[in-house]
Amino acid sequence: MRPESQERIFLDHGTYQEGESIAVKLLEEKIRVRTGVTCLRSSSDQGGSVTLNLGPAKVDLGPRSSCVGDILEELSTSSNRVDDLVDRVIEADGETAALGIQMLLRRLQSAGIFVREIYYHERLLFCVETNGFHRLDAREIPQDGDLVVPSKFCSIRRDLGKWIVESLECNVTLRDCDRSLVACLVDLDGPTSLAEFAGHLCKAGLDPDASMELAGLVCSLGLLVTRELDEEAPRVLWSAQDLAFHRATRVGYHTRGYGGTYRLADKVGSTSPIREQRVLAVDFGPVDLAAPMAPSRPLIEVMEARRSRREHDDTNPITKDQIGELLFRTVRIRNLFHGDKEDLLDRPEPSGGSTNSIDVYLAVRACKGIDPGMYLYDGQRHGLVEVAPAGPDLTQLISQVPLDPNSTALPQVLLVFACRFGRAMWKYESMAYALVLKDLGVLFQSFYLVGEDMNLAMCAQGGGNSVIFSGLTGCRDLDESSVGEMAIGSIKS
Ligand SMILES: Cc1cc2nc3c(=O)[nH]c(=O)nc-3n(C[C@H](O)[C@H](O)[C@H](O)COP(=O)(O)O)c2cc1C
Numbered sequence: 001m002r003p004e005s006q007e008r009i010f011l012d013h014g015t016y017q018e019g020e021s022i023a024v025k026l027l028e029e030k031i032r033v034r035t036g037v038t039c040l041r042s043s044s045d046q047g048g049s050v051t052l053n054l055g056p057a058k059v060d061l062g063p064r065s066s067c068v069g070d071i072l073e074e075l076s077t078s079s080n081r082v083d084d085l086v087d088r089v090i091e092a093d094g095e096t097a098a099l100g101i102q103m104l105l106r107r108l109q110s111a112g113i114f115v116r117e118i119y120y121h122e123r124l125l126f127c128v129e130t131n132g133f134h135r136l137d138a139r140e141i142p143q144d145g146d147l148v149v150p151s152k153f154c155s156i157r158r159d160l161g162k163w164i165v166e167s168l169e170c171n172v173t174l175r176d177c178d179r180s181l182v183a184c185l186v187d188l189d190g191p192t193s194l195a196e197f198a199g200h201l202c203k204a205g206l207d208p209d210a211s212m213e214l215a216g217l218v219c220s221l222g223l224l225v226t227r228e229l230d231e232e233a234p235r236v237l238w239s240a241q242d243l244a245f246h247r248a249t250r251v252g253y254h255t256r257g258y259g260g261t262y263r264l265a266d267k268v269g270s271t272s273p274i275r276e277q278r279v280l281a282v283d284f285g286p287v288d289l290a291a292p293m294a295p296s297r298p299l300i301e302v303m304e305a306r307r308s309r310r311e312h313d314d315t316n317p318i319t320k321d322q323i324g325e326l327l328f329r330t331v332r333i334r335n336l337f338h339g340d341k342e343d344l345l346d347r348p349e350p351s352g353g354s355t356n357s358i359d360v361y362l363a364v365r366a367c368k369g370i371d372p373g374m375y376l377y378d379g380q381r382h383g384l385v386e387v388a389p390a391g392p393d394l395t396q397l398i399s400q401v402p403l404d405p406n407s408t409a410l411p412q413v414l415l416v417f418a419c420r421f422g423r424a425m426w427k428y429e430s431m432a433y434a435l436v437l438k439d440l441g442v443l444f445q446s447f448y449l450v451g452e453d454m455n456l457a458m459c460a461q462g463g464g465n466s467v468i469f470s471g472l473t474g475c476r477d478l479d480e481s482s483v484g485e486m487a488i489g490s491i492k493s
């Protein structure tokens with residue numbers, strides 16, 4: 001995972017669009033280089049090459065005059081007005097340099113390199129920081145008569161004594177916010193016109209024209225949106241939680257570390273992939289892959305035949321040997337090996353970084369050869385450890401996922417996929433939980449295909465009850481929790 005090349009391409013293409021941010025006229029705006037970005041210069045009398053070190057990427061700005069180099073360096077420690085910067089370049093490098101510096105500052109602005117400080121006279125109203133190194137489109141400013149509401153993607157919090165307003169929609173964070181502005185946003189208790197909102201800002205000490213400009217700026221940053229927009233596709237599709245999760249787990253929307261950074265190596269380290277060994281309640285015995293229970297079919301045939309099958313034959317339930325072969329062909333441990341910093345597993349199904357953070361529990365209702373109860377598959381010894389006996393909790397867990405939404409029939413066996421978060425989260429940054437869900441998808445398809453090949457009824461489930469799972473297994477849900485389920489049983493012909 002190397003975001004570097006993406007950042008470079010973005011800057012090379014310089015995708016500034018006029019609509020991206022409104023230029024303020026009555027308020028004052030200063031820019032500075034965001035924290036964490038440093039300016040590197042190669043010396044030369046005429047200036048020299050300037051490079052910006054963004055952390056995940058380096059941006060080569062090529063040869064620049066010494067005045068431009070000085071400006072970029074100074075902007076790392078202090079803010080300045082764009083007009084003043086342009087004047088300085090004209091004075092040092094001549095009129096013809098004006099366009100060049102304007103274009104450069106715009107490009108850097110559109111790449112999120114700068115923090116914008118917005119002032120009313122000397123009063124700082126807020127600093128706008130783009131969360132990633134890409135600016136997202138600014139939102140349109142509503143027309144006269146439009147009613148606006150606070151965006152569902154806007155959140156307000158207080159950190160270290162400062163007010164922070166987050167606009168998930170435009171992917172910007174407003175820091176050091178003036179408390180009167182925050183109060184005006186919080187006070188909005190229903191749809192209001194922009195002029196009315198500006199009226200509130202006036203009460204906070206701004207003159208009417210500056211209030212109107214600030215109201216427009218707040219809209220362009222996605223903090224206030226028209227009521228209609230809030231209810232339209234595609235916005236209406238997203239909950240704030242889903243959008244935050246999506247943005248947090250993809251490259252581009254933020255500047256946090258990403259991928260296998262071993263972020264907690266010094267603090268917690270890896271959870272071992274091998275659990276403490278407990279007595280096996282079920283020992284499946286050896287499986288001969290050269291002689292499967294049902295003759296194995298070519299992949300192409302299995303793939304074409306696969307279906308989600310929602311009827312189980314309770315007069316002839318799935319057997320212990322079938323479950324044994326199914327688990328052996330999907331999630332047995334083929335090998336335990338040592339990675340650079342952790343012990344890793346090799347199982348038939350792939351897993352991000354070979355972490356294999358997901359283990360398989362079985363909630364058994366009806367199976368020939370296995371008593372009803374909750375079990376955990378031990379992929380090293382190819383057997384089941386009993387976790388909980390049959391009882392109301394087990395019945396409740398299975399009852400959450402009827403075989404078909406229109407019937408009360410229950411699966412013979414519910415596979416419950418549970419993640420040991422300590423396998424993935426100490427190592428992966430920003431995308432650990434997304435990776436777990438991707439591993440889950442891989443498990444679903446692996447089980448679907450092997451189950452189809454074995455003539456079993458398989459059906460993935462969209463959700464299951466993790467609270468009942470915790471109660472049954474005694475797992476603390478921050479250590480280990482169920483993340484997916486699959487109903488399996490014998491096929492009703
Ligand atoms: C991630 C995932 C979740 C699913 N959730 C459910 C579910 O909750 N209930 C159900 O009856 N089927 C569920 N299914 C099965 C789909 O409905 C099924 O795959 C889809 O209708 C296509 O049919 P097919 O599998 O027979 O090709 C799920 C499938 C997947 C991949």
